[in-house]
Amino acid sequence: MGPSLARRARLPGTAVRSAAVSAATSPETPPETSLVPPDDAVAPVRHPEAPAPGTPLGAHYDHCFGCGQALPHGLHLQAHAGEGVSVTAEFTVKPQHQGAPGLAHGGVLTSALDETLGSLNWLMHSIAVTGRLETDFLLPVPVDTVLHLDARCTAVHGRKIYSDAVGRIGGPKGPIAVRAKAVFIEVKVEHFIDNGRKEEIEAAMEDPDQVRRARAFEVNP
Ligand SMILES: CCCCCCCCCCCCCCCC(=O)SCCNC(=O)CCNC(=O)[C@H](O)C(C)(C)COP(=O)(O)OP(=O)(O)OC[C@H]1O[C@@H](n2cnc3c(N)ncnc32)[C@H](O)[C@@H]1OP(=O)(O)O
Known part of the structure; x- marks a missing residue:
């Protein structure tokens, strides 16, 4: 048997090379927003009608890849309100979530973090989309593993919502396998109506519960 890929001698000319990277930005590439809240950011406020700690949050949209139940290949992530x-949320890695043999794909793990972080906004009755999300992958996550996720909002600055999350394996107190920091940007319902594909938007607008919930969140006390 030949040496493993990791131990195989590097072929001539295959060393990783790095090129100078320009930090310049243009109107098409606005500067990155820092993941650290500015000094005048304020503490997040839990909405008085947010579900009690321990309550399952349910899916915000049945066809959501993260939390929806209608997609057989989705993450089917189940989040619960915390203090x-x-x-907190749980996600079980399935064979359809593999990257390397028997291991979760990093993008799928990031999706689980994104979904968990996104569900924080519902506790503030805020509709928001991910603006920036940075993930650290600390341990490989095998298929069949339950990822125990824990997320909290740290600060709010204007429409920007700052939050972070960790995902543990081997139990809710197990080692951290993944962690992320994010900035979500608050939007109006029109963000979805104006940008979503027509057939899905029309179907969503025919669901009175979906529209009522989204519109109610636009009027914060
Ligand atoms: C009937 C229908 C029912 C609908 C029912 C709804 C269901 C509820 C679904 C929820 C769904 C969640 C699902 C999971 C979470 C996703 O995965 S969301 C999907 C992934 N994210 C996206 O698609 C977002 C794509 N980006 C955009 O649409 C736009 O860039 C944004 C984020 C809305 C911002 O655009 P904008 O409103 O023009 O923002 P702008 O005024 O330029 O900036 C506002 C502030 O945000 C900052 N900012 C802007 N963009 C960014 C960025 N990318 N990164 C960091 N900071 C930024 C700016 O610097 C600015 O900061 P300040 O100057 O105020 O300090």
């Missing part, structure tokens, strides 16, 4: 502006 303050925090949530």
